[in-house]
Amino acid sequence: MAKVLMKGNEAIGEAAIRAGCLNYFAYPITPQSEVAEYLARRMPEVNGVFLQGESEVAVGYMLFGAAGAGERVFTTSSSPGVSLMSEAISYIAGAQCPAVFVNIIRGGPGLGGILPSQGDYFQSVKGGGHGDYRMLVMAPASVQEAVEMVMTAFPLAEKYRNPVMILGDGLIGQMMEPVEFPEHLRSEPSKKDDWATNGMDTRKSATRNLVKSLYLDPEALNNHNLLLKSKYDRMKQEEVRYESYNAEGEYQALIVSYGTMSRVCRTAIDHLKEEGIEVGMIRPQTVFPFPEKAIHEAASKENCRVVLSIEMSMGQMVEDVERAVMGKRPVKWYGKCGGEVPTPEEIIEVVKEHL
């Protein structure tokens, strides 16, 4: 298929359809309202469902209900909206239902602003909702990658029976880039007869399925949590994704950066190279599971003097970078939030300051 020029938000909506997801529940919020606008038109064309909830709280439970009944489901929102959905995310993880969430982050906290930010790293990677749960979180750096991650998210959510989140920032949603929708990423929804409440008649079964997150017996709850933990441990084994840039040879500094911010860093690295300063980069494509081993190894390289975590937040991912580097090298943070994305020129300055 030829490439088409699409806005990130629209491409995300189309990617979900191409991935075989025909259930979209959402509540509009800038900077991702175009997803709903696009799918309001597109879903009826493919006999899918677009339902606008009365709030993000409701949307979260619409997803829970439909996912529990065995349907492929997804929603998109932005920071404050995701906060409202976080209770449902915890329930969905607890009840082991597959669901895909897209967060096109805007500046926070509170109402914050509508411009790009990466301030929801903690929210998506460390919790957001209550209890011991994790989400598989992927962070795209281009519209094409957003498409591919959305398409991959559905089978992954089903593999783990767990929520998967795509963590984009406002620019990923608002920017237009050429995209294609790879045929090979289209997938059939998995069989869910052994757990979903999809009707005993439908699955011709005499056994009742129960979707729940309530375990009042302490031993049963502990066992349930151990089961959940085994899934998160498996994600750490099987789903770590990252990309390295200029990291094959020797370098004086290592940058860790993701999403839009990593593209700015890439340009900075190219300019620094022209000046004879070598800087490598590890770009996490999954932020949970986090590419700890790759970062540790990259930081341990002989000439690498410092590791810089560059984020559009006040220092969130840096805690994971520190954990990965394990004291091998000094870890520094640089970032901005509020909507202003640091420019390549600023990154160049920051790198030079630390050398």
Place this chain on the structure above:
Amino acid sequence: MQSEVMFAGFGGQGILMCGKLLAHTAMQVGYEVAWIPSYGPEMRGGTAYCTVVISDRPIGSPIIKNPAHLVAMNRPSLEKFAPVVKPGGVILVNESLIPVRSGREDVDEILVPATGIAKELGSVKAANIVALSAFVARSGIVDFEAMREAVREEFSGKEKFLPLNMAAIDAGRKSALEQPETETA
């Protein structure tokens, strides 16, 4: 090689569309492209601008502080962005609405009465296409005929607007090419 064009004006002038058409053309002829809008909290009639990045390799930073070129459709846009254009670039000034000049000696400044030309052709709405055409003709940033094709494609399904926009393309090119190249330092 990478080049960046900033389109700027007020809401309703078709600024974002103008950028989209250039991005679309560049994609069709094989370049990597990114179209980045400004999406601040703007009010109706407020400023609108977008940046189009065109490159022969994957595009890094979508944040462009110093674009190579500027198409300014109103005065505040010219005053705000002319100083950040890279030396040697094209600055297109919509002469119909902008009584001042960029004040830059190191760029190729062209004066195109885009709004006036569009009015004469029948609708002020075509001013963006006049400006786009004039800019593409002057900068040679993408193949001119490919740009015409992209505009034609955009208006497929809205055939009654096609003659106006095709005329806007011809008028834009004429206006851009009849001006002498400015000597750049």
